[in-house]
Amino acid sequence: MSTPISDTFGDQLRQMRSDVLAQLRAQRGGRIGRAEAAAEARDNVGDDWAQADAERDLSIALEERESAELVAIDAALKRIADGSYGLCVDCGVSIATARLHANPTAQRCVACQDKAEHAQGGVNAPKM
Structure with a gap:
């Protein structure tokens, strides 16, 4: 960045x-x-x-x-x-500037954040 x-x-x-x-x-x-x-x-x-x-x-x-x-x-x-x-801690790609403006503490790109939330049973995880 x-x-x-x-x-x-x-x-x-x-x-x-x-x-x-x-x-x-x-x-x-x-x-x-x-x-x-x-x-x-x-x-x-x-x-x-x-x-x-x-x-x-x-x-x-x-x-x-x-x-x-x-x-x-x-x-x-x-x-x-x-x-x-500004680099994703998981995959190393650049995090979108719009994402950083919305959340300046973001550590991951959207794709890796989604994967992390699913792995942790986060808000986007399917309900069982």
């Missing part, structure tokens, strides 16, 4: 990373850690423990999703740095 295009995606990925980190900080009530945020939430609950547990579960799920997104962003930035960004 050419340097100007890699730079464009690099800028987009760095902005995405910054946004995800800001979301994580906001969920935690600033710069406090997960344990402190959970304790603070428990203190503010009152008697509605069921709602508190549901909110905690949702918060953990969101944090796990955002953590996975950070890992994907960092991996994409590493691929930019080593010159392999």
Whole structure:
């Protein structure tokens, strides 16, 4: 992939990373850690423990999703740095620029992604 295009995606990925980190900080009530945020939430609950547990579960799920997104962003930035960004990690062909615009962290071309999802029982796998 050419340097100007890699730079464009690099800028987009760095902005995405910054946004995800800001979301994580906001969920935690600033710069406090997960344990402190959970304790603070428990203190503010009152008697509605069921709602508190549901909110905690949702918060953990969101944090796990955002953590996975950070890992994907960092991996994409590493691929930019080593010159392999935009190449499918499975077959080595160029990933369509439109796909990268839609998902800058994409590691695979559409064909290989489809195969990977089928192998993992993903969203496109036939229902049994």
